Amino acid sequence: MLVELKNISKSFGGNPVLKDVSVTIQPGSIHALVGENGAGKSTLMKILIGVENPDQGEIFLNGQIKRWNNPLEARLAGIAMVYQELSLVPTLTVYENIFLGKLLQKKPGLVAWKKMKREVQNIFREIDFSIDINRTVQELSIAEQQMVEIGRALAQNAQLIILDEPTSSLTEQDTKKLFSRMKALKEKGVSFIFITHRLQEVFEIADDISILRDGELVKTCSSSDLDVDSVVRLMVGRELREQFPQRKVFKYHSKPVVLQVENLSQPPNFYDISFKLHQGEILGFAGLMGAGRTELMEAIFGVKKPVSGTIEVNGHLVKITSPTEAVRTGLGLIADDRKTKGLVTEAEVLFNLVMATQFKFATRWGWRLKGLEKKSASDLISQLRIKVSSLQQPVLNLSGGNQQKVAIGKTLNTDSSILIFDEPTRGIDVGAKREIYFLIRELADRGASILLVSSEMEELLGLCDRILVMHQGHITGALPVENATQEKIMKLAVGVV
Numbered sequence: 001m002l003v004e005l006k007n008i009s010k011s012f013g014g015n016p017v018l019k020d021v022s023v024t025i026q027p028g029s030i031h032a033l034v035g036e037n038g039a040g041k042s043t044l045m046k047i048l049i050g051v052e053n054p055d056q057g058e059i060f061l062n063g064q065i066k067r068w069n070n071p072l073e074a075r076l077a078g079i080a081m082v083y084q085e086l087s088l089v090p091t092l093t094v095y096e097n098i099f100l101g102k103l104l105q106k107k108p109g110l111v112a113w114k115k116m117k118r119e120v121q122n123i124f125r126e127i128d129f130s131i132d133i134n135r136t137v138q139e140l141s142i143a144e145q146q147m148v149e150i151g152r153a154l155a156q157n158a159q160l161i162i163l164d165e166p167t168s169s170l171t172e173q174d175t176k177k178l179f180s181r182m183k184a185l186k187e188k189g190v191s192f193i194f195i196t197h198r199l200q201e202v203f204e205i206a207d208d209i210s211i212l213r214d215g216e217l218v219k220t221c222s223s224s225d226l227d228v229d230s231v232v233r234l235m236v237g238r239e240l241r242e243q244f245p246q247r248k249v250f251k252y253h254s255k256p257v258v259l260q261v262e263n264l265s266q267p268p269n270f271y272d273i274s275f276k277l278h279q280g281e282i283l284g285f286a287g288l289m290g291a292g293r294t295e296l297m298e299a300i301f302g303v304k305k306p307v308s309g310t311i312e313v314n315g316h317l318v319k320i321t322s323p324t325e326a327v328r329t330g331l332g333l334i335a336d337d338r339k340t341k342g343l344v345t346e347a348e349v350l351f352n353l354v355m356a357t358q359f360k361f362a363t364r365w366g367w368r369l370k371g372l373e374k375k376s377a378s379d380l381i382s383q384l385r386i387k388v389s390s391l392q393q394p395v396l397n398l399s400g401g402n403q404q405k406v407a408i409g410k411t412l413n414t415d416s417s418i419l420i421f422d423e424p425t426r427g428i429d430v431g432a433k434r435e436i437y438f439l440i441r442e443l444a445d446r447g448a449s450i451l452l453v454s455s456e457m458e459e460l461l462g463l464c465d466r467i468l469v470m471h472q473g474h475i476t477g478a479l480p481v482e483n484a485t486q487e488k489i490m491k492l493a494v495g496v497v
Contacts, residue, residue: 037399264309332416401432
């Protein structure tokens with residue numbers, strides 16, 4: 001064995017989050033770690049890399065007991081973690097990021113730049129990754145940045161690399177490249193812990209799988225001994241019924257148009273975008289990363305101004321110059337990145353649920369009506385089944401799924417009739433996804449009109465009434481969902497019209 005986590009337990013404020021968990025990682029293997037949000041995956045990894053100390057239990061590395069005081073000690077011992085939110089310095093070059101905090105020196109005070117560049121090139125050559133190491137990180141795609149993170153781990157002789165949701169922002173093509181490089185590194189003896197909510201990927205890449213539920217280890221076995229359905233049952237402790245709500249035949253042509261976009265452009269993000277959204281319709285937007293979908297949604301919502309084109313809401317020409325103006329016009333946005341665009345994670349749940357609508361809970365003289373704020377927040381927590389200890393709990397202490405529900409609740413509190421969901425299930429587990437799917441369908445059935453951006457084609461096919469496909473800033477096709485297939489969507493997404 002390479003690493004053994006033995007009988008690990010951990011509590012926060014008397015609340016147990018890990019209970020006697022034992023996991024073994026073999027040398028040269030890919031070990032998947034799965035579970036619902038709040039199952040304990042993040043806490044277990046924080047203990048492994050020295051961010052947290054266990055209340056009970058031991059860590060063995062190559063047969064020796066270890067305890068790290070900080071992540072640097074774990075890195076020096078050969079254990080590195082690549083987080084979902086990447087930790088590179090955007091303004092530094094690739095090779096500078098690789099050796100950040102560990103510059104090679106010819107002699108004290110004199111950096112060995114040429115030697116560092118050679119070593120970085122050698123590292124990337126070994127994993128068949130071609131890149132200009134003199135480029136700054138801010139010029140790179142997410143997929144390239146991830147490979148730089150892995151390169152940084154290899155430069156520090158990592159024996160075990162932990163990948164936290166590494167494919168959540170990758171295209172299908174980039175995911176295949178990542179898996180190919182992981183397999184190449186596995187052949188060289190490097191091990192991986194692979195954390196993901198995309199269960200199909202577990203069976204593409206993992207040798208072994210460990211499943212956590214409510215802080216306990218439910219099962220560890222070879223991935224060949226399970227299938228997706230059995231993993232879901234073990235994760236949630238119950239049978240999940242159908243993942244998507246039953247679709248009714250929706251005759252959108254007979255419904256009034258609530259949003260009409262004409263020739264909207266914002267080069268180089270998108271060009272001449274035109275579409276109509278009908279009352280009660282779920283209109284999907286498919287496309288690869290960089291297609292311009294998020295930028296289009298943010299332009300409609302007033303985050304970034306388009307350079308030309310018009311927007312009509314309920315038949316009236318509007319000029320939306322800010323998100324505040326968008327909300328007053330009846331639009332709501334659940335952003336693609338809840339932590340940086342949707343929530344104030346350090347603030348309490350109550351503040352986040354009411355911050356977009358404080359005008360609703362104030363007198364004409366500006367006095368806050370705190371009782372109404374608390375009632376509104378409590379009603380949303382009940383409606384969305386958000387698991388919180390209190391209204392005062394900081395959002396950063398919630399699981400990813402519950403954070404996303406708070407972000408949705410904040411927008412629902414605006415009473416908007418046109419809702420934009422941008423990647424609403426990114427980084428959350430199958431149980432929470434299902435709840436959000438049924439919520440979106442329920443909102444549409446009650447008359448809300450929805451724009452849904454998703455990189456998961458199953459999501460679009462399972463929820464939408466129509467799907468528009470974007471490629472390099474242009475709409476390349478419009479598909480009624482009854483005629484849509486993954487193959488048709490992918491062809492349009494790569495520009496094959």
